[in-house]
Amino acid sequence: MINLKKVCVFCGTKxxxxxxxxxxxxxxxxxxxxxxxxxxxxxxxTGVMKAVAEGTKMGGGRVTGITIQHLFDIERPDLxxxxxxxxxxxxxxFARKVAMTEVSDAFCVLPGGLGTMDEMFELMVLKQLGxxxxxxIVLNINDFFSDLKALLHQLIRDGFVKPxxxxxxxxxxxxxxVIPTIRAELEKIACQTEQTL
Ligand code: AMP
Numbered sequence: 001m002i003n004l005k006k007v008c009v010f011c012g013t014k015x016x017x018x019x020x021x022x023x024x025x026x027x028x029x030x031x032x033x034x035x036x037x038x039x040x041x042x043x044x045x046t047g048v049m050k051a052v053a054e055g056t057k058m059g060g061g062r063v064t065g066i067t068i069q070h071l072f073d074i075e076r077p078d079l080x081x082x083x084x085x086x087x088x089x090x091x092x093x094f095a096r097k098v099a100m101t102e103v104s105d106a107f108c109v110l111p112g113g114l115g116t117m118d119e120m121f122e123l124m125v126l127k128q129l130g131x132x133x134x135x136x137i138v139l140n141i142n143d144f145f146s147d148l149k150a151l152l153h154q155l156i157r158d159g160f161v162k163p164x165x166x167x168x169x170x171x172x173x174x175x176x177x178v179i180p181t182i183r184a185e186l187e188k189i190a191c192q193t194e195q196t197l
Contacts, residue, residue: 029055
């Protein structure tokens, strides 16, 4: 039986240089709400992060923001007060990441900068090491993540990553595919777990 309640979205504090990123984030946020799924995110009041939370609230969904004290002036969670149902504030970056990873049932990565990439790679490594086994969906809109796909192929080709470890993430091209893909991945993980019992 799949248990999907909270989806963590990792994405940029900036908007990027095309409106597609914000528009897609807003749509994803709305889709989460329409599917009765709670959004967990980094509590940002700027960029793509802001758009995803706005989308969820627009759809009447629940939003939990997780941040650290140091980021209050930079990522402006205060701007999102009316868009967050809960704000968790930690002192250290690693504690924030652990909290986001533990409370969420699945993850979706949207375009972003170094912080987004760091979060995505950390999740991939946790999965590769068998420490965490939750779906990680990468939304490849506007070909944003196509070079990442190419990099993964190169890492496999040159013998640094086992082919099946490339499957730690699942790429989708359309925002409408994110939630169905999360559900399909959860089913797959449940079947694999059953087979190993
Ligand atoms: P960015 O993609 O750089 O715009 O950042 C997106 C989110 O990632 C923001 O909430 C950042 O606080 C967060 N972030 C930045 N650096 C790190 C890091 N080293 N580890 C975890 N999260 C980070």
